[in-house]
Amino acid sequence: VNSALAIPLGALALSVFLTGAALYRGKPDIYQFPILIGGAMIVLALFMLADVVMRKRAGVVATVEAEPLPLASMWPAFAVMAGLSPAARAAGLLLHCLPRFPRAVDRLCPGRTLRPGAACPAGGLRFRLRGHALRRVRPRAEGPVAGRAFAMIPAGAHPEAVTPLAAMTRTAACGHKEETT
Amino acid sequence: MEILGYFLDVFEPMHAMVLVVGIVGGLLLGAAPGLSPTMAVALLIPFTFYMEAIDALILLSAVYAATVAGGAVSAILIKVPGAPANIATAFDGYPMAQQGRAVEALHYAFISTAIGGILGMMVLIFLAPPVADMALRFGPAELFWVAILGVTVMGSVGSKSVVRGLFAGAVGMWISTIGQNPILAEPRFVFTSHLTGGVEIVVALIGLFAIPQVYTMLETATRGREAVVYELKSHSLWASARNTVRERLALTIGSVVGIIIGIIPGAGGQIAGLLAYDQTRKLSRNPERFGKGEPAGVIAAESANNAMVGPSLVPLLTLGVPGSPTAAVLLGGLLIHGLFPGPDLFTTHARITWTFIGALLIGQILIMVFGLAISRYSRVIMQVPNHYMAAAVTVLAVFGTYSIQNNFSDVLIMFVLGTAMYLAMKVGFEPAPVVLGIILGPIAEGAFLQGQMISGPTVGALAYFTTGPIVWAMIGLCVLSLGYSILLEVRQARRRRTRAAAETAS
Numbered sequence: 001v002n003s004a005l006a007i008p009l010g011a012l013a014l015s016v017f018l019t020g021a022a023l024y025r026g027k028p029d030i031y032q033f034p035i036l037i038g039g040a041m042i043v044l045a046l047f048m049l050a051d052v053v054m055r056k057r058a059g060v061v062a063t064v065e066a067e068p069l070p071l072a073s074m075w076p077a078f079a080v081m082a083g084l085s086p087a088a089r090a091a092g093l094l095l096h097c098l099p100r101f102p103r104a105v106d107r108l109c110p111g112r113t114l115r116p117g118a119a120c121p122a123g124g125l126r127f128r129l130r131g132h133a134l135r136r137v138r139p140r141a142e143g144p145v146a147g148r149a150f151a152m153i154p155a156g157a158h159p160e161a162v163t164p165l166a167a168m169t170r171t172a173a174c175g176h177k178e179e180t181t
Numbered sequence: 182m183e184i185l186g187y188f189l190d191v192f193e194p195m196h197a198m199v200l201v202v203g204i205v206g207g208l209l210l211g212a213a214p215g216l217s218p219t220m221a222v223a224l225l226i227p228f229t230f231y232m233e234a235i236d237a238l239i240l241l242s243a244v245y246a247a248t249v250a251g252g253a254v255s256a257i258l259i260k261v262p263g264a265p266a267n268i269a270t271a272f273d274g275y276p277m278a279q280q281g282r283a284v285e286a287l288h289y290a291f292i293s294t295a296i297g298g299i300l301g302m303m304v305l306i307f308l309a310p311p312v313a314d315m316a317l318r319f320g321p322a323e324l325f326w327v328a329i330l331g332v333t334v335m336g337s338v339g340s341k342s343v344v345r346g347l348f349a350g351a352v353g354m355w356i357s358t359i360g361q362n363p364i365l366a367e368p369r370f371v372f373t374s375h376l377t378g379g380v381e382i383v384v385a386l387i388g389l390f391a392i393p394q395v396y397t398m399l400e401t402a403t404r405g406r407e408a409v410v411y412e413l414k415s416h417s418l419w420a421s422a423r424n425t426v427r428e429r430l431a432l433t434i435g436s437v438v439g440i441i442i443g444i445i446p447g448a449g450g451q452i453a454g455l456l457a458y459d460q461t462r463k464l465s466r467n468p469e470r471f472g473k474g475e476p477a478g479v480i481a482a483e484s485a486n487n488a489m490v491g492p493s494l495v496p497l498l499t500l501g502v503p504g505s506p507t508a509a510v511l512l513g514g515l516l517i518h519g520l521f522p523g524p525d526l527f528t529t530h531a532r533i534t535w536t537f538i539g540a541l542l543i544g545q546i547l548i549m550v551f552g553l554a555i556s557r558y559s560r561v562i563m564q565v566p567n568h569y570m571a572a573a574v575t576v577l578a579v580f581g582t583y584s585i586q587n588n589f590s591d592v593l594i595m596f597v598l599g600t601a602m603y604l605a606m607k608v609g610f611e612p613a614p615v616v617l618g619i620i621l622g623p624i625a626e627g628a629f630l631q632g633q634m635i636s637g638p639t640v641g642a643l644a645y646f647t648t649g650p651i652v653w654a655m656i657g658l659c660v661l662s663l664g665y666s667i668l669l670e671v672r673q674a675r676r677r678r679t680r681a682a683a684e685t686a687s
């Protein structure tokens with residue numbers, strides 16, 4: 001399952017399970033309200049699913065949002081999550097240059113390269129896959145933990161194919177160019 | 182003049198001392214996660230048995246108002262609301278603290294608390310009879326739509342996506358159905374004996390907010406000192422007062438929403454802060470700033486949750502109908518001292534009643550004074566390294582949860598909910614809509630089932646739930662609230678796309 005689809009599918013499965021559990025008990029007076037809620041949850045989960053499917057058809061798989069993660073031991077879990085799709089795995093290439101506790105992206109960029117599945121030398125990184133995408137790679141500075149990078153990964157992209165994109169992200173986020181691995 | 186004389190009785194040494202003790206104690210209790218206003222008042226009732234009725238009521242009411250306000254301290258400093266009423270305070274208060282503006286955020290919280298609280302007390306003092314009449318008009322149909330209005334807010338509180346917010350809220354409502362059916366008392370979704378009593382709101386609140394925060398603190402604790410200790414900026418109190426008064430929109434919305442929610446019996450003050458926060462964000466010129474440290478967010482939430490204190494006592498004092506769980510416990514305090522709510526309270530026991538109301542009014546000012554004094558010491562809390570803070574929050578969370586019903590199952594439920602929420606937060610869900618769902622679920626279901634039974638087969642449930650001016654006003658507000666949330670999200674998405682396109686072009 002594509003990682004972008006995992007959340008709405010999970011939500012749908014949860015809704016169906018809860019509604020099914022209520023219906024299975026067969027006591028309409030007691031389970032009337034839970035069944036109503038379950039129905040609403042199914043509709044909402046279908047909305048989430050439709051959103052992802054529409055974006056996928058538009059040629060966009062996921063947005064990758066990267067931000068500092070200090071606990072290096074958490075990294076493998078996220079790496080596994082990222083490894084669910086080639087596009088997401090490729091996205092790992094984009095995640096190397098985010099500052100540890102940044103105030104300005106260009107000031108604190110450690111400038112190291114992170115391979116997917118490896119811990120960031122700057123203290124670890126995490127990324128979350130979102131069901132939508134932005135138009136281009138761009139750094140964002142918001143709040144005290146600035147320096148998030150977003151990237152659009154084309155559907156079915158091979159990791160190698162997005163290397164230029166990764167370089168672009170680094171340039172944009174770190175303010176300087178460097179070699180990619 | 183006579184009433185003014187009763188108000189001055191508050192300054193008698195014994196009454197004044199009880200008031201100050203109640204305010205300071207309430208602020209400290211409120212700041213501890215899990216010690217909700219209802220629990221604080223309930224715990225104090227046995228201590229008031231041997232006190233004079235007037236001192237007992239002053240103590241209980243001071244603790245009630247101060248715990249509501251005190252919850253803002255932990256919401257702002259550690260993102261763990263002291264009580265459900267302070268959930269919305271954490272949305273902007275905590276980001277402000279992260280930016281080194283904890284003192285400023287606490288200033289806004291306590292100044293707006295006093296303003297909202299005083300306005301709410303004015304309603305209690307001057308408008309009690311018409312307000313009591315209005316409270317009586319709220320039957321199950323009206324209350325059901327109030328709950329649905331709260332549901333529409335779920336989509337936009339704390340969540341970046343309306344659909345995800347609504348889904349999280351629906352999960353919360355489902356969690357609230359665990360336990361016993363409110364009418365037939367038959368068990369539902371009780372897969373294990375730990376769930377027999379259902380999921381208590383405060384247990385869920387602590388689990389969903391405190392436990393993910395503990396995990397997050399442990400994550401950041403390994404990051405090194407510079408990542409954990411926030412730079413703290415001092416802030417002039419006068420500048421804070423000026424800024425609070427300048428935020429007229431937030432103050433007005435907060436106070437009005439707080440007063441209206443306070444009047445409605447059964448709605449409880451817990452949703453006042455969230456509703457006020459949401460409406461302020463929607464009507465603000467800069468809605469995108471909310472959630473990132475916008476003072477108006479703190480002001481709206483805090484003015485609302487204390488503005489509801491006065492009006493929530495109107496149905497209690499005039500009709501004997503408690504408007505909130507805390508008011509129900511206060512009713513117990515009144516009855517213990519031989520005071521029966523109704524007209525007698527304002528005639529036969531006028532001195533006690535008006536001194537009690539006066540103490541609440543003066544208490545609002547004292548809350549601000551002591552709260553501002555406490556805010557100076559927020560520096561101490563903000564400079565505690567995260568690994569110590571995580572341990573302290575865990576201890577408080579376990580004690581707070583266990584003390585609600587002296588039940589270890591609650592502690593287990595808290596940890597399970599918290600861990601699940603932590604994982605859900607990793608994929609973009611937020612705890613606020615879930616808690617709101619847990620709060621609104623029983624209100625909506627209770628009103629829904631009551632309405633169904635009242636309507637019977639002749640009138641029909643559909644007709645019952647769609648008849649009456651208040652019902653239609655509430656339906657209109659629900660449509661407006663949901664429609665505006667969707668419009669806001671579409672606008673923000675469009676703005677993001679335009680900005681991205683402009684960056685590409687440049």
